[in-house]
Amino acid sequence: MKDIDKSFRKDTETEFPLREELKPRSVTAPDGQVIEIDPLQDYFCQEPPKVHKQSYFRIVEDFYNWARAHSLWILGFGTGCGAIEMRPLMTPRFDAYRYGIQWRPTPRQANLLVISGYLSVKTLKRAIRAYEQMPQPKYVVGLGSCTINGGMYWDSYNTIKRLDDYLPVDLYIAGCMPRPEALLAGFMDLKKLIRKGKAEGANKYAENFDWYKANQKSVIKDWDMPDYNW
Amino acid sequence: MMRDLHDHLKTRYRLGDLAERRANLAFVDVARADLRALLVELRDVHGFTHLSLLTAVDWIEEGRFQLTYLMNNRTANRSLGLRVFLDRADPVGDTIHDLWPTAATYQRELREMFGIAFPGSPRVDEEFILEGWTDMPPYRRDFDTLAYSQQTFSDREGRETHDPRAHMAKKLNPEGQR
Numbered sequence: 524m525k526d527i528d529k530s531f532r533k534d535t536e537t538e539f540p541l542r543e544e545l546k547p548r549s550v551t552a553p554d555g556q557v558i559e560i561d562p563l564q565d566y567f568c569q570e571p572p573k574v575h576k577q578s579y580f581r582i583v584e585d586f587y588n589w590a591r592a593h594s595l596w597i598l599g600f601g602t603g604c605g606a607i608e609m610r611p612l613m614t615p616r617f618d619a620y621r622y623g624i625q626w627r628p629t630p631r632q633a634n635l636l637v638i639s640g641y642l643s644v645k646t647l648k649r650a651i652r653a654y655e656q657m658p659q660p661k662y663v664v665g666l667g668s669c670t671i672n673g674g675m676y677w678d679s680y681n682t683i684k685r686l687d688d689y690l691p692v693d694l695y696i697a698g699c700m701p702r703p704e705a706l707l708a709g710f711m712d713l714k715k716l717i718r719k720g721k722a723e724g725a726n727k728y729a730e731n732f733d734w735y736k737a738n739q740k741s742v743i744k745d746w747d748m749p750d751y752n753w
Numbered sequence: 754m755m756r757d758l759h760d761h762l763k764t765r766y767r768l769g770d771l772a773e774r775r776a777n778l779a780f781v782d783v784a785r786a787d788l789r790a791l792l793v794e795l796r797d798v799h800g801f802t803h804l805s806l807l808t809a810v811d812w813i814e815e816g817r818f819q820l821t822y823l824m825n826n827r828t829a830n831r832s833l834g835l836r837v838f839l840d841r842a843d844p845v846g847d848t849i850h851d852l853w854p855t856a857a858t859y860q861r862e863l864r865e866m867f868g869i870a871f872p873g874s875p876r877v878d879e880e881f882i883l884e885g886w887t888d889m890p891p892y893r894r895d896f897d898t899l900a901y902s903q904q905t906f907s908d909r910e911g912r913e914t915h916d917p918r919a920h921m922a923k924k925l926n927p928e929g930q931r
Contacts, residue, residue, distance in 0.1 A: 531897035533904045537887035645884045672909040678899040680891050681883065684906040742905060745885025 539744040567749040572729040575659050577720075584720065591660055592717040595710065598633035599626040600653055603640025605666040605700045617703040624710055630656040635713075638690070640700065641669035641682050647689060648743050654690055655752050661725045664713060665695045666706070674699055688738045691724035691731075755779040755831065758799060766791050769836075780821075780834040785847070788837050792822065792852055800826045801833060804852075807859035809867045813894045816841045818869060822849075839869065848874035866892035 547561040578584040601609065612619040613626055627633040630653045642650060654663065665686045668674035673684035686692050693716060696709035716722040728735060732751075740746055759771040759781060769782030783791055795801040801824040810819040822835040839846060848871040850857035860871040865881040868890035880886065889896050 531895075531900040533901050534888040539885040539887050645882070648884070672912050673902075673906070677912070678902050680896070680898040680901045680905075682902075684902070685909050688907055743885065744887055 542745075542747050545747055563747075563749050567752060569749065569751070571732050571751050572655070572725075572753075574726045574729045585718075588718050588720050592714040593623050595624045595635050595662075595714070596633045597624060597626045597635045597637055598630055598653060598657065599628055600630075600636065600650070601639050602642050602646050602650060603638075603667070603669060605637075605639030605669075608666070608700050608703055608706060609637065609639060611703045612706060617707065619707060619710065622707070622710065630654070631658065633657055634659075634661045635664065636661065636690075637664045637666055638670050638686055638692075639666045641667075641674065641676050641679075642686065643681050644683065644742050645681075647683055647739070648745075648748070650690065651739055651743075652748060652752050659725050660722075662693045662713060662717070662722050663690050663724055664709060665692045666698075666709075667701060668697060668699045671695050671697060683742065689735065689742075691728040691735070693722040693724040754829070755833065758833075762791070762794075777829075777831045778834075779832075780836055783835045783837055785837050785839070788822075788835065789847060789849065789852075791835065792824070792849060795824055795833065796852065800828055801831075803827055804849075804856060805832065807849075807856055807863070809863050809869060809892075811841070811867065811892065811894045813841070818844050818867060820846055820863075820869070844869040846871050848872065848877075850874050866890055868893065 545562050547559070547564075550558050550560055552558055578587060597609075599609075601607075609626070611617045612624075619625075624635075630636075634657060636650070636654050636657065638650060654661070663686075665671065669676055669682070670686040670692070673679070673682065676682035677684065683689060694709060694713045696705055698705055701709070713722065736750055755773060755777075756771060759768065759779070762768060766787045767784040768787075772780040774780065803825040805823040805825045806821070807823075808821050810821065812819060818839045818841055820837045820839065822837070823832060824835070825832045837846070844867070846860070846863070846869050848856070848860060850860065850873075857875050857877070860869075860874045861877050861879070861881045863869045864871060864874075864877050865883055865886070871877050883891070888901065891898065891901075
């Protein structure tokens, strides 16, 4: 039985057409005025992300980093099965709140994106949107082996293998899945990184913006959003 | 019980042999033209009111798809699977969304994952769970998911894989004695 065809080549020719509602068009208003509409340009700022400059004085930057390390607000966005490990952290058993780590419901109120487990291509698009909408300074933690090298989804047609190709990851927590204790230890490590000023993922994203966009667009065929959504 | 039902139906429908898996689970091949009448009769007369699932199997060697309609009789606790075969080169199935509305969802999934068309089924051509998929339907057996993932996503160095049989043989019997 021939189950794996060694000569399989993926289809790189076919382009996914732009959705009808996103195409530029002209609309006639009730008073007869014709308005040109380009949905991907009109409602979004086209400005790419900027590098967040460090303070001139080292001691001031250290103070900022100290303050940032004590203010971790996690976006409550569970991408995969690892989200289940964050629930005990929010509740009395493991109680991450005593370390000053709390969850928020929207990206605008969060500065730490925890990619909790495998990311399908469909979820990756939402994760990118969520990440880009978070205010700086912002951090990304990859949870579990799926974000590191694909984990058990190493041969999946629809699950990304390396998260750092698409988003700037500051810290990985290995495991399948990591226990809540491992997450707490990981968050403590992230705090140390921030205090040392080494959690510069958002700046890395701004500097290598074109590289990240090229990688993202190479897997997300149905790109129906502006290049930088914030 | 299932055999009685099969004997009863065999007189009027083109059925294959009954494949009994358990006392209350059996499968039977059905001609495509008889499928709809048989489904209606099983539902309305014989109490198989519940469509448990509708799925497909890709028999690539035989050049055909198999659709399995698994129906359940709740009061008698019996399940009957109807198997219909479609030509793999031009797979077109008959929609049954008017018999069971849930079938529309199954048919949408089969359209996306196997590329089996169900003309007339509501929203069947909209994307179901894949987004922006341009390659061949991924559940077909000639779609090589490992090769696709290697050509699409980049690997990280350091990953090792072991053949389970060789690995365990080495672990349990390091000297290689027989």
